[in-house]
Amino acid sequence: MSEINLKNFSSFEEIKQYFREQAKKLHPDKGGDKEEFLTLLDWYQKVLERFEEKHEIEIVNNCPLIGNYLFSVLELKVEEIALGGKKKIQIMGEEVICPACNGTGKKKNGLTKNCGFCKGSGSIEYKDKRKNINTYFTCPYCKGSGSVLIEKCEECKGKGKKRVQREVYIDIPLGLKEGDIIFVPKERIDSKYDLYLEVSVIPHPYFTLKDNNLVYKCKIPFWDVILKEEITINTLEGREKIPSKLFTKTPPIVIKGRGPFLKNGKRGDLLVDFQIYIPDGIPSKAKKLILQAVNIIESQRNFQRE
Numbered sequence: 001m002s003e004i005n006l007k008n009f010s011s012f013e014e015i016k017q018y019f020r021e022q023a024k025k026l027h028p029d030k031g032g033d034k035e036e037f038l039t040l041l042d043w044y045q046k047v048l049e050r051f052e053e054k055h056e057i058e059i060v061n062n063c064p065l066i067g068n069y070l071f072s073v074l075e076l077k078v079e080e081i082a083l084g085g086k087k088k089i090q091i092m093g094e095e096v097i098c099p100a101c102n103g104t105g106k107k108k109n110g111l112t113k114n115c116g117f118c119k120g121s122g123s124i125e126y127k128d129k130r131k132n133i134n135t136y137f138t139c140p141y142c143k144g145s146g147s148v149l150i151e152k153c154e155e156c157k158g159k160g161k162k163r164v165q166r167e168v169y170i171d172i173p174l175g176l177k178e179g180d181i182i183f184v185p186k187e188r189i190d191s192k193y194d195l196y197l198e199v200s201v202i203p204h205p206y207f208t209l210k211d212n213n214l215v216y217k218c219k220i221p222f223w224d225v226i227l228k229e230e231i232t233i234n235t236l237e238g239r240e241k242i243p244s245k246l247f248t249k250t251p252p253i254v255i256k257g258r259g260p261f262l263k264n265g266k267r268g269d270l271l272v273d274f275q276i277y278i279p280d281g282i283p284s285k286a287k288k289l290i291l292q293a294v295n296i297i298e299s300q301r302n303f304q305r306e
């Protein structure tokens, strides 16, 4: 299997095709040989690596000033940037005949005018002088109807052709930030054109990316810090409890290695940027009770006003 010569294939598409066929044939579930199947997988993995090395999705500073490429803005959630993974995007596909007007470029059932070619009669007279007879042909321009549509098709703006959107998946490069430009080689998306995508970060209610870290902003009522053993925070992996004691220090609380995945294979930190929250309009009854509590605290022998 390892001797399969890549020269036998004229495109990556053919390699994929070959792999699919072989995988079906050799699959152990279908009675194929397990060893051969694994060898095939191994070979394909190596081909993929070699292929993807050459056609890497990468972060670039700018798109070229000239050249045949598509440019678009890629909106990404903070979590998508932090965790990486696959992203489904729409790209411009090939031009096809406009389905709304069947390629005529004219609006169906739109306004009409008399056909100028046959003057509205739908047929064209041909005089055969030798035989001295008149022959009639169906007008090729209006196809015998005598009238032609004059309004442009709205779908294709009268071009008769249109490009259709196509869905492709790309790997989100790690370490992205607002305004970065991602270069996607055409080979990665089976397209005629390379793709340049400008990253736009969708604002998140409480997460922001800062340098290599993820900042989580939150407000904690002061009594939570006093009365609770643990306080719930949001992380990239979901809601999680951390000791309330941590909230008695100056923010942020640094949670090591729980931030965004980085290019170097490591993870940034999660920074809990908290604010101790004191609500407005505490009722006087509650204030009295708080005062009682303060008196008890201050009367403790070890109490010191810092």
Ligand SMILES: [Zn+2]
Binding pocket: 098, 099, 100, 101, 102, 103, 104, 105, 106, 153, 154, 155, 156, 157, 158, 159, 160, 161
């Ligand atoms: Zn059309």
Ligand SMILES: [Zn+2]
Binding pocket: 115, 116, 117, 118, 119, 120, 121, 122, 123, 139, 140, 141, 142, 143, 144, 145, 146, 147
């Ligand atoms: Zn006509």
